[in-house]
Amino acid sequence: MRRGLVPGLLTLAFLVSFVGLALVALLSADTGMPSPSGAFGGRFDVTVWRSLRFTLLQAGLSTLLSVLLALPVAHALARRPHFLGRLWLVRLMALPLGLPALVAALGLLGIWGRQGVVNHALAALGLSEPISIYGLSGILIAHVFFNMPLAARLFLSGLERIPGEHWRIAANLGMGSLSLWRLVEWPVLRGLLPGVAGLIFMLCATSFTLVLTLGGGPAATTLEVAIYQALRFDFDPVRAMALSALQIGVTLGLLLALRLAAPAPEEATTLGRASRRFDGKSLAPRMIDVVILGLAAVFVAAPLAAVAASGLAARPLRLLSEPAFQQALATSLAIAAASALICVALSTCLVTARLSALSMRRRSLPARLIAGASDGAGSLVLLVPPVVLGAGWFLLLRGFGAIGHFAPIIVILINALMALPFATRILSPAIATHHARTGRLAESLGLAGWNRLRRIDLPCLARPLLMALSFAAALSLGDLGAVALFGSQDLVTLPYLLFSRLGSYRIQDADALALLLGLVCLALTMAGTPGRGHRAEREGRPI
Template identity: 45%
Template structure:
């Protein structure tokens, strides 16, 4: 290793300087692309929408109601998701080994990226008026009116998506505590309340501001869930109103107003959250043992067994029945697949677009985090924070606004067909970027300082540095990040609904068409194929990383 490093370090001082600054230039390029496209798309809307007035948002009763409901449902969804995620994460941290732990963690990971139409299909099958839970609801309340539509249904769907995400991140933070801390707690005889006050809560509270901002933003910009379960105009959010303004009313002024309002609220929230520190990151593991060691916790005995079982059983009942319902309904419609001539082209089209969006998100994520690390190592924390924060731009800039603005920018030269789908790939890559950065952050920024100093002393730069230092740490997180990006793109419906072609649909659009024409059995089979594709991507990419050489480019 040292001989190769020294051989690689014989370049001129000019060349070594360029290699050393490569992460910075890569990050600056990605930053310029993100900010340029984001501001360009927003500016295109503003140019096309003269005479915009923020006062109309409060003066118009309908718009004021949309804003109030958007804030209320997002706040309530965030409160419920985080409020339940904390005891679930504590229970999982205490229960290191039980039957089905790994399966439950895998279901949590899958629920993060399951396409919204599939999740809605499963939630309706379980919680709808004719669903599996309908008899129990009628027996408890004496009413046949369901709870799936309106505010309660929106919150339920948001909790289905965001509780696993929050619990997974909180669990990883708890598992980072060294085993020595637990040995000391046992020696001091700390009870459950003492352990919570001295070990668990300090680890969780520094993560909560950014985690709350993330969950709130995801709920605030939710589209398909509110569109399906809203139940009427009284449950319209800014995102749905924005879609209606663009798709049906062609009212660019109103769309720009709604976009600016959403952008202002999300930017203010993220600015507050970023000032509190505690960036979450999704680590890669098999869920078999925590990161902090195998020390037996004393507070895992007694009444804790009962309370932990309650929370873990509740999590399983939230996640598993909708996924099982999709599988059961889909198996009944598999016989109709032979007559679906459009299914396999739609699947191939979706996979190609997902691969493009995943590659784009992975490239941008690595560039931004590498640039952030380069700046942070030299004490330029403000610039480093701005570079890392640019990767969260899509969380505050709606995908519909980004796609529409880019369409307006490119409209004189943008044609139909593959060019429209190329725009969808670009937007989907940006949409997946925040999740990709969450996964990659720990691997790229967690390199021990001793290894960095040794690499700098040996002048290990460029490909050699990537091969020996970064790739062994990056290959598994990169596969997980690629899986997240591809599955998020694979299940996208909001952007493809604007720019897709009904005659050449993706799988989500085909599923929507089948549901709209009341072909329930066929739609169930399509949903099963989409769910199986999502699961297969995770399995395939995980297997591939185990097969890849630890040190490539031999």
């Protein structure tokens, strides 16, 4: 197992170097303006503390709502492994994560905006006060739209890994729904909850496009937006670094508190038989699950339907023959594929290094440090805003001449790092479960290296690896942050093309591009949630 430490250490060194060089470039930037040296205290004022309060408020409420709504959705999906359309519902839950925030904001405005479907329905009922999509309420709706499906899928993956023997024992003991939840399901979810909640909190705390679009004014400014303003409008890297340090310190403290809130679940030994649940067969649980899944499907699908309706009205097929669209599509797919492969490789190295360090008989201080660093590195990259990474590398590469030569590589690496927390959350429990169930057997058989990878690891981990690849590719495909800094005539992606068409008020082209981009993301999520084979269907394996 010690061989797994080397790739993990190399990955940690790469992450520290990539982030550290960007921060050093920002700190050493010559702005031509006087700034306090050696301290950030002069950069904090009333507006900074107001931004911090709003950041924590909206991120905390968004995380709470997303997790509370995701738990019943995941429970209903796990309890109903067979029903018509389940596979497409699971795929639907993965689609918001791959959508660009700007596209999702357009869809949410079509449903929750002043002229949206919901407010029209309320007006028809005689309610004069419409729902405001701007401000805190709009930010919460948007964050729940993005993060509730993500949390539901992560919780569902944990519930589907419960050994089939547990369900048989529970059925033999005649456990009811409450006992099953308390003794079988909740121990698994409790171990996943700190990681999932921490991931969603970081996503909401570092949200940029949604807050900028739906914030509605200075009162709804987050630290991420303040960092962007400091770099984009004031070009004050010192203030940007001070805001980044404040954001990192606050969110890191909350993440450590979440990590200590619940222990990691222990993996149980299993014979690997098909998992079959025996609960929820009566009419009342069926109806409850139908209502929960129906409401979740409508909440997620309605904004997507709004994007589809406006996109179809804009005749998207006419864009397929445009050279600009073809070049943007090819560029987006190439960047997405490269960043997804790099992201999954880095995630696998980090997870394997953590497990290797924890498996040592004598857990020395270096082993514990490696395990902790490997566990936190996947989430730590989210603490450093992408705009800070992009600005740092922009300044760093500016001295080497043409930035366009390095732009694709930097965009790929930034996208890979931004998707790292998602891939780590997907792969970590799957690899831990796989090693707990097959590690001793592989060692007793003398399987190692390529033979173990080909015969044991890849067949068992194919599905989580494919899911992580599709998530990372969809995130990279819909990213605008890194491309907004490095984009040019030679580096145009689909989100960048959509943003430029919106900026030039070509609304029909923007609606058509939003639909086409959503379809490409849908194809990626379908690839990450493969269909069920006939044998698996007969054996009752979870999808």
